[in-house]
Amino acid sequence: MKLPWQERPQKCKDVVWRYTENPIVERDAIPTSNSIFNSAVVPFENGYAGVFRCDNKAVQMNIFAGFSKDGIHWDINHQPINFKAGDIDKVHGDYKYDPRVVFIEDRYWITWCEGHNGPTIGVGYTFDFKVFFQCENAFLPFNRNGVLFPEKINGKYAMMSRPSDNGHTPFGDIYLSYSPDMKYWGEHRHIMSPTPFKDSAWQCTKIGAGSVPFLTDEGWLMFYHGVITTCSGFRYAMGSAILDKENPNMVKYRTQPYLLTPSELYEQVGDVPNVIFPCATLQDIKADKVAIYYGAADTVVALAFGYISEILEFTKQNTL
Amino acid sequence: MKLPWQERPQKCKDVVWRYTENPIVERDAIPTSNSIFNSAVVPFENGYAGVFRCDNKAVQMNIFAGFSKDGIHWDINHQPINFKAGDIDKVHGDYKYDPRVVFIEDRYWITWCEGHNGPTIGVGYTFDFKVFFQCENAFLPFNRNGVLFPEKINGKYAMMSRPSDNGHTPFGDIYLSYSPDMKYWGEHRHIMSPTPFKDSAWQCTKIGAGSVPFLTDEGWLMFYHGVITTCSGFRYAMGSAILDKENPNMVKYRTQPYLLTPSELYEQVGDVPNVIFPCATLQDIKADKVAIYYGAADTVVALAFGYISEILEFTKQNTL
């Protein structure tokens, strides 16, 4: 298993740079798909597994398992994940989208946006990416961008989320909640707000947790998306935040500038123009490298790279 | 302790009728209040205790304890409830409003709308209406109208709530959630929706749980509010619903017609015109009587009466 990686282009001075062969997953990578984006990956066996948001040609949203040797070339199942009942009586959801995946203790937990009379946070798990179990939704609607921590915090599961409304939510803060058992949730804490327009306009409308945080010397490093409202609708860009290791309710640093903003054609043009939406990372802490997976223009999956130490330093130096 | 009561006026044919001396609590019943409304009462010692929403003259919202011998004449404390920390580290809320009160097992539980970067459901308790303890909020924002069941359901606390947005929410369904410990919540189920306009227009914009349900032969009887959007804003009226005794996720009956709609001047004119908002009942099951407390025009507290058996029958006969 080798981390997907490409060195920084010579002329580039940015702390995060794009893969030159982007997008890595095209909108029609499976026969039924209208678009594939906002997807999550995780090391699995000798390579990688992923959970992909594939909207079909009726623009129904669902999540699909996929596999890759190198994290770049993916084989995505042609059928959506068929969940069995986990800790819930029966499984039903109007739709599923924007998955995240994380390994905790003994299994791979998946969270996503689940349609339950409006969007909320669906929860499921798998041991093998073949059989999947769906559990109770974590929260009441309306919610999006549920992202678990990769280990328990003080003995409890911890999940970030972004309370929303039932449409194209024009507001949005990140909260952190806890659960003793992944079934009942509480101890909700507000941890991150959109910024005042004059301080950092790219994240002034709403923000949402993106990738599963991973532990660094500085604390939990997470990539998140921020949104600005232009006269043509929303524009989504990506920043980074560092949360305290012991008490992740405390955000230690958070980038005032973005790390990536839509500026390539595959990010600027598509089903929804001007969207960069990070959902996962792969990292090699020793090698100091991170690969960031993000949805582009609500149409394709793209990849970016960076050195972890540089990103940490940048986040600290450019904190709000 | 005598249930507040007044017989149905001779000419009245309605299943629920108003107290002729309404409002029972005036907007200036305490020196600092702008308005007193959407308040809850409960039998206590030899009379009644209540938790009252008193907005002050800065129109800051807070909740106050009050006491009454007869359920009609109330002495409301001049200082808001000062919560001590219950199962939470420290107590802080931007505001508190629309309380409900219910006795479960050994104490009086209070739920209300708590400001935590937006409205959500606050939870607290008291043994004596002198010392109060605040616990963890039940849910993430945005939520309103959290109403507990008066006993555990299958060993778990049960609470209805109405997921909302951060403004004058123009939508709203009732959900039911469960908790083993009043701290962590899950098993969220959607139980009641607004109605299609043509079926029952008074409750077509949004609905919210109102009074604490009480057990009858038909199941849990609850009074709730429904809202219609007129060209002058929202109008709030009151209906009733009967939930299954064993599985309150199942709504057995629910009134297509309202039981009360704003038609008295104190309901039609005030800080917010045309509002009837039930928050509590007192009932004498044996005597077949119920007294319903409701906020009127977001300004005062009013009282209505009915025979439980008649209301049950009406709800069944006029169900949606």
Add this chain to the structure above:
Amino acid sequence: MKLPWQERPQKCKDVVWRYTENPIVERDAIPTSNSIFNSAVVPFENGYAGVFRCDNKAVQMNIFAGFSKDGIHWDINHQPINFKAGDIDKVHGDYKYDPRVVFIEDRYWITWCEGHNGPTIGVGYTFDFKVFFQCENAFLPFNRNGVLFPEKINGKYAMMSRPSDNGHTPFGDIYLSYSPDMKYWGEHRHIMSPTPFKDSAWQCTKIGAGSVPFLTDEGWLMFYHGVITTCSGFRYAMGSAILDKENPNMVKYRTQPYLLTPSELYEQVGDVPNVIFPCATLQDIKADKVAIYYGAADTVVALAFGYISEILEFTKQNTL
């Protein structure tokens, strides 16, 4: 049959004045009604018949026949009108409201707002106010305020209407359309617009035909409603217009000032505050008298009076 009438109060200098015993129909005049308003009357046999909008306590809208000896005291049927199929295969409508009635040639034609996947203009007739027949809707949705002329114009039926949207329409002009057979309609002409705010603000948001026009020396006299948008929603007032006798597409005169605006409590307070909505007149041309029926606050029916010659003169002198 005597025209309902009351002389102008001594102090009153207005060209139209209210009946002192208003409202003439209370909101609970029939057992099931939430409100009775926006209703139409017509001479019938030795007295008067009417078609009344009675919203029931589920706030479902329907129309009911009623009868009166004096035009003031009304007996309204407790059951809504049950239409048989006229020139249409089968009768179905989601709701019916805001009726108008007019006698043409051999029968009483009724028009109203009919729910057909949105509001449009329903058409029906009766010979006796006992048996009613429903015909094809005149127009596609979305439309409201369909008002027929009491005789054919150049051999064709003529109907005013107010194209709308599917909500609380924030715009609205009056059009006039023609039909050879009351089934197929065409020759649509735009005849009246809302006014610029600075010219006549009470009718600057939208206008709608009100009463069935009747012929005078100056042309067709009609009372219509105009709407202004305040920071508390819409306010409805009443004006008059005179349309050319030969070519009613031509509006000859139209009042810049209103004739009636909400200023009595029953017009200012109710289910929708600040509404005056004229739907019918009774007139005695010889006696120079007209009685105007209008809905007040979307809750009750009220009555106003005037001398036709004075109203004509006022309309000409105060025309836009």
Add this chain to the structure above:
Amino acid sequence: MKLPWQERPQKCKDVVWRYTENPIVERDAIPTSNSIFNSAVVPFENGYAGVFRCDNKAVQMNIFAGFSKDGIHWDINHQPINFKAGDIDKVHGDYKYDPRVVFIEDRYWITWCEGHNGPTIGVGYTFDFKVFFQCENAFLPFNRNGVLFPEKINGKYAMMSRPSDNGHTPFGDIYLSYSPDMKYWGEHRHIMSPTPFKDSAWQCTKIGAGSVPFLTDEGWLMFYHGVITTCSGFRYAMGSAILDKENPNMVKYRTQPYLLTPSELYEQVGDVPNVIFPCATLQDIKADKVAIYYGAADTVVALAFGYISEILEFTKQNTL
């Protein structure tokens, strides 16, 4: 006269595919045009004639005649169509756009969106594409997407349309209306609705008739547009529907997936990004081929192809 045609590309598995030389009409194809799109064609003499929407550089909308030998290369008149009065007194319209053309009996009928104090359905005809006659508008405003059937149904002209509001209408259903004489219209029936978001999101905001239906073994085959509301505004895609031959009020099949969605740069980028808007077809029933003309990005005209039998099969197999 040869049907424009290009075989399906080898790798393509879609039931409808694009012409590789798209767009076939550029935005500046005539000297005065800002954009040319949403246009209609019909077989004429030894080739084809068309009616084109050409917005000029003041972005005034008007319709222009054009001619082609092969249906692909078009000569569009530099002057807009100058209508003479048909069955109407005098011709006036604020603007004209989105034309459709169909031959019925003895002449070519044209329908379009006509400005008459708001958009409604204009109607006109020509025998030779040189002299044009304008008739009465079919309906009251606000309406768009009026599409005639190519023959009378039960002795009457039949027209689909999409009642609208006076702006960027955020709703929209398809109705079917009838006329004995192309002047007076009635018998309006609701035939197609937008879909629930979870069933087929690309057509969940509004839909509108597109091409003139043509008769197949399965019934009338029509291509229509469906719209989804993204956080950047509307996105328009194309589906197909099959209406019952005898009673086209009955929609027999309708595609849950789209047939075409914006995914080429000329569809994704332009005056209005992400628009595919079908307005006409040419078909060779014997050869089983259909050529579909559609506006792209409100800027240019493009062409797509398909086998009729495949489209019918696809529509039946993938029906909602």
Add this chain to the structure above:
Amino acid sequence: MKLPWQERPQKCKDVVWRYTENPIVERDAIPTSNSIFNSAVVPFENGYAGVFRCDNKAVQMNIFAGFSKDGIHWDINHQPINFKAGDIDKVHGDYKYDPRVVFIEDRYWITWCEGHNGPTIGVGYTFDFKVFFQCENAFLPFNRNGVLFPEKINGKYAMMSRPSDNGHTPFGDIYLSYSPDMKYWGEHRHIMSPTPFKDSAWQCTKIGAGSVPFLTDEGWLMFYHGVITTCSGFRYAMGSAILDKENPNMVKYRTQPYLLTPSELYEQVGDVPNVIFPCATLQDIKADKVAIYYGAADTVVALAFGYISEILEFTKQNTL
């Protein structure tokens, strides 16, 4: 000349109390008026003069001079003020409303909301309330609530205003601007904002200067209006602010609670329900008394009283 005055009612503990004979000017006080409200008064000769907003029955807004011996009973001219050109070429305005009046040096200056392609601040003067001169508008649209200081500040005229938009502005702060000559304005300073909802909800949507400030020991005392957005629209209440004597850009104190909120029927019911809008005061500094004139429900003029020292003390004690 005697200050209008009535002692505080016995039971009343408020710092400001209403005149028991309110409203002092009825909506029909002149023959043409629909409503008279938001008006200003000033000592003049042996009594008082005023400038009154009288909307006529076409709901056109204009300002009228009026006179009173006692400040309570008013004779209002039946014709609006007819301005001659002051420092401006010619006088034209689409409408005039919400006047304020103040004597500075040698004349009475009047400011009001002037229609100049949208609302802005009109300026005029009179020496005798018979002949009036209109000057250049102070500012560009959109602006409302222009209120002059009664003397020059550091040699320059000083005016508060409330930048607005062209509708029912949902935001609004108070600015202070300066002019050497009452013709050219600059040195604009932001001085007061709406409050956060949780701090003082009655003034959380927008605020606007009300009465002309007068000098006290504590500084300039001004009554202003604050607005909250309810689910039925705006509600207007009144507070007080004290500005620094030397540098009125500095707000020293400002009431967190309101001084008056709509709670009498003439304030709660009318053309716009729930409005208290102060526009002027009369004060007797020696006698420590102030009379406050305010518009009620956009329909009538009402009067309230208070002791200046008490109001100062209250403002200081209850400052934000």
Add this chain to the structure above:
Amino acid sequence: MKLPWQERPQKCKDVVWRYTENPIVERDAIPTSNSIFNSAVVPFENGYAGVFRCDNKAVQMNIFAGFSKDGIHWDINHQPINFKAGDIDKVHGDYKYDPRVVFIEDRYWITWCEGHNGPTIGVGYTFDFKVFFQCENAFLPFNRNGVLFPEKINGKYAMMSRPSDNGHTPFGDIYLSYSPDMKYWGEHRHIMSPTPFKDSAWQCTKIGAGSVPFLTDEGWLMFYHGVITTCSGFRYAMGSAILDKENPNMVKYRTQPYLLTPSELYEQVGDVPNVIFPCATLQDIKADKVAIYYGAADTVVALAFGYISEILEFTKQNTL
């Protein structure tokens, strides 16, 4: 100093044409920039100087000085302009954007959109593009697009501006104001409105002054932007207007068609798609040439050219 220039391409028939090497300033022309657009240039010493809007990667807006030999290749300072206090006590602004520059009498005046609790018009000057002085804001918020005339008109400075609201203003007219001293402003006159949709749709939502006017035989020639609201938001195009030489309050001619509309990829795709926003010209009156600088897609700076005489003729021939 040579005017930047490129001859009209052979096939082009437009009166204004683009530079083939557009954009001339890329979004990342300085290390910190997210985008560089809506910028102004002026002849300076032996070449040109400019003031550039460079949004940084936090999307904070500020203005930067830049220099060029040829007007095409620019060196932009890496630090924003650091203003010293001019006629104002101290300098503070929340943000600065959309600058214009003009030489009057003895110095270069700069106007821009200044954040002062909302956007308004900032004013400053420099003699050398090294030291800059900031003066009092010209107007109250909310305002944008302040453009000075290059000489005094009747002894007074003259500035166009576009009163706005505090968001993505959906309306907007151009006013002209005067000042004796560049500090106090008055004599505000409304000079240009958006057009009715049917007359010139590209400028029907709002308009704003663009480049500094320059004097021609026909009067002051100015390039301005006009905006249309599509279902995907705003689209910005460019027109020209000629103002009377003596009395620039009088607009003599104004183009009904646009001169430039977004049709190149760098205008159609970017941070805000479909924007052409002119902010400056360089002209050689003798040579009859003008170079127009405009922001494209809120991302880059582009350049267009034209012959002044042709533009004048076009504006006269195609006037509204």
